Amino acid sequence: MIDDLDRRIIDQLRVDGRSSFAEIGRTVGLSEASVRARYQRLQRKGVLQVVGMTDAVRMGEMEVHLAVRVHHIPVALVAHELSRMPDVRYVASCVGPYDLIVDVRCRDLEHLAELLTERVRRVNGVAHAEALTVLEVIKDSYLWEGFREVPVRPGKRIIPG
Structure with a gap:
């Protein structure tokens, strides 16, 4: 079973799957070790898989x-x-x-x-x-409903949706 902290960790990975456990920990209020342990448990259970995704239209497909x-x-x-x-x-x-x-x-x-x-x-x-x-993807959301705190990296702009 996953809890609210697990969901918050997953959401951080949905925003940026390359975030470090330390970065995620700072955002969700856990230590790096706690985030790593939860991540590994979620992976073992088959709940979580971090992958790169491509945009078919932009790739000419x-x-x-x-x-x-x-x-x-x-x-x-x-x-x-x-x-x-x-x-x-x-x-x-x-x-x-x-x-x-x-x-x-x-x-x-x-x-x-x-x-x-x-x-x-x-x-x-x-x-x-x-x-x-598909002619154009207008929205493709992977965040849990209710997720609000999207970290903004320097130089990146997030448009509220």
């Missing part, structure tokens, strides 16, 4: 969300098969008109067409796959 309907086969089997594809970055089962939401990165329209027609739509159980292409 396409970010596409696929809405997938599955028929005559368990959704979990289709999800597993889609998860094995290297271009697939995210797979989630959902409730509503679609069974799965799948996020993919493509080089261009030709790559997207090949991915949809030659791979995704040929997976056993995929009855329908609808592509929603």
Whole structure:
């Protein structure tokens, strides 16, 4: 179980995943050793993973969300098969008109067409796959609701949202 201090540590890492344990400790009111111990516990439990993230549009790639309907086969089997594809970055089962939401990165329209027609739509159980292409990311928040204290580094400007 994670507590409020764990959430505050995670939020500091969401703002800047390269922050030192000492910096985070000063912000959340804990020692460097306490932050390190909590970080390691959260990592061991699989709650936390610090990674670099790229902006597909700025990299000249396409970010596409696929809405997938599955028929005559368990959704979990289709999800597993889609998860094995290297271009697939995210797979989630959902409730509503679609069974799965799948996020993919493509080089261009030709790559997207090949991915949809030659791979995704040929997976056993995929009855329908609808592509929603991201034109621009307006907001992409990884902070816990209620998080207020975003540290401002010298030379950086944070615009309230």
